Amino acid sequence: MSVKSFRYEQVAQKIEENINILQLRPGDKAPSVRQVRRDLNVSLNTVFQAYSLLEAKGLIISRPRSGYIINSLGSSLKIPETKSRPMLPANVEITAMAVAMMKNAKENGIVNFSILAPVNEFIPITSLNKAVKASLSEAGNDNFQYPLVDGHPNLLKQISVLSLEWEKPLSPDTILVTNGGMEAINLCLDSITSKGDIIAVESPTYHGILQSLERRGLKALEIKVDPQNGLCIDDLELALANNKVAACIFMPRCNNPTGSGMSEENKIRLVELLGRQNIPMIEDDCLGELSFGITKSYPAKAYDNYDNVLYCNSFSKTLAPGFRIGWVSAGKHHLNIEKLKFGSNISTNGILQDAIAKYLESGFYNKHIRKMRNDLQGQMIKYIGTINQYFPHGTKLAVPKGGLSIWIELPAGLNAFEFQKKALSQGIGICPGHIFSSLEYYENFIRLNYCPLWNNKIEIAIKNLGDIAASNL
Structure with missing residues (x-):
């Protein structure tokens, strides 16, 4: 199955092909930036990113006032391999x-x-400060009272707007605001698992997920992640055939720690595989908005025709880690997660919810x-x-x-x-x-x-x- 690459990667590959076609040797000048821009009809920024990537790989080096030349070292970038191992549940x-x-x-x-x-430096601090001040100063608002357990109505609406491009957009009444992405994941685990259950996770996976399994006495069944193409679905199919898996926790759009991402075709295949077997999937998409692809990348939840994906996200990686504002859209498990949320901490900070909602509403996001x-x-x-x-x-x-x-x-x-x-x-x-x-x-x-x-x-x-x-x- 084909995997979409980024525009600058495609340009870098084309430059590398041209270098080979022209039989350029170490010390020769690489094609100029302007020539590549003209020949491939791309922006200067894309060409510079492509050359930076080739420079990072060691194929070329830059010389002041001379442009780029072929490097005698050649490309030395090698890709790590996640080796297949016996798939056995582990404490x-x-x-x-x-x-x-x-x-x-x-x-x-x-x-x-x-x-x-x-x-x-990556956080829009000035704009967020204005939004917080507005939330604190508006007369007659309810931000100093307990927020609704589901979340601030305006934030629920704005989160819903973010999903309008999805094949299956989120409705505001299917969303619950949490204290960060980890609370969303923990609520999902508490809703659909019991002590001793086997949970399929990626290998490698975010250590916070493993800590959550450890606290609940759940067993992890590790499924290989390709460092470029994400979760290996063939390995998952084999694991499901040989183990009684209660649920899965995956990061289809952007894995932590590898930075890999699944193709849209593979996300659809994943959703359908688990949906047919009625195995819930908790989707951790906290890094998803930071996918670099030239085509829009969507979460697996966008293709969920089975109401089987418990979607977890937050603004911690994109806006403000210190705000601790996340959310979950858990499909058929929504009401149960709502009860668990109310029983654990009632609700999430209303002022910060409203501030983020105002920021999203401004159109700057x-x-x-x-x-x-x-x-x-x-x-x-x-x-x-x-x-x-x-x-x-x-x-x-x-x-x-x-x-x-x-x-x-x-x-x-x-x-x-x-x-x-x-x-x-x-x-x-x-x-x-x-x-x-x-x-x-x-x-x-x-x-x-x-x-x-x-x-x-x-x-x-x-x-x-x-x-x-x-x-x-």
Whole structure:
């Protein structure tokens, strides 16, 4: 099944093909930016992104006043592989490990690549401040009272508007506002699972999901994720045939930590597979709006004709992590989740709900997301180029299709926990791969957040990480 690539990736591939056709040798000049723009009828920005990607891969290098020339090193970018392993349910024991990792990085990380959240430079702080002030100052509003358990009516409406392009848009009365995306996922788990149940998860997957399973005494059944194309549905089919799976938790649009994404065809196939077998799917789409594709990417929920997808999202990765505003649209499980929400904390902060609703209503959100995606792509290319330059031979990574992080496979023999300790001793926080699996599969992998704004300090930190890796081989 074909996988859609990004425009700049297509242009980069075409440039690489032309280099091979022209039999250009190391030191020769690559086709000029203006020539590529004219020949392929694309924007200058797209051409520059394509050349930046080729530079990150090591195929070309830039020379001041000379343009781009062919690099003698050639392309050294290699893609990590998630190996197929026996699919057996496992008890989860990673909470202590994950908490220690996050705490150490927060306390000791001068440069922190471990926390997956946008830095302030990516947050529309001025506009959000205006929206908060408006929510506080409007006469006669009810924002100082308990909000409705489902959420602020205006926010429910605005979230619904965000889904209007979907094949199956969300109605406001099918949405419930939560304290961040994790509360949405936890409410779903409490609604549809019981202690001892087997839950299919991606491998690797977000450690917060594994922590939620651990607290509830649920078993994780790990399904392989391809670092570029997302969840391997063939492996899922095999797992379902051999195990009594109570539910699934997947990130079809943008996996954390790999940044991979499924094609629209595969999302439809996934929804239909689980719908036919009546196995609920909790969809974590908190990074979905940060997909970089040239064509619009939709969540699996957009294709849910079975009312079987419990859709979870939040504004933590796109607007304001500190607001802790998320939501869930749980289909036929909505009423039960509403009861669970009321019984746990009654409702979510009304003032912040109203503030985000006002911001969405202003029409700035879509423009903000487009700019944020474009800026993140630029960040990602700079990070990949520097990792490729300074990390030792044998390092592998894939170009993310969205999100905020790069999934890196260190050379064999390097232990990510030991790597993390040595990085922290130099004031650098990273996420070791162990915490993204219930079975600690990824002992020589790390996740690195490329959101911290690029500067000389960031480059030095990445160089130091490369030196640590090289010195421990």
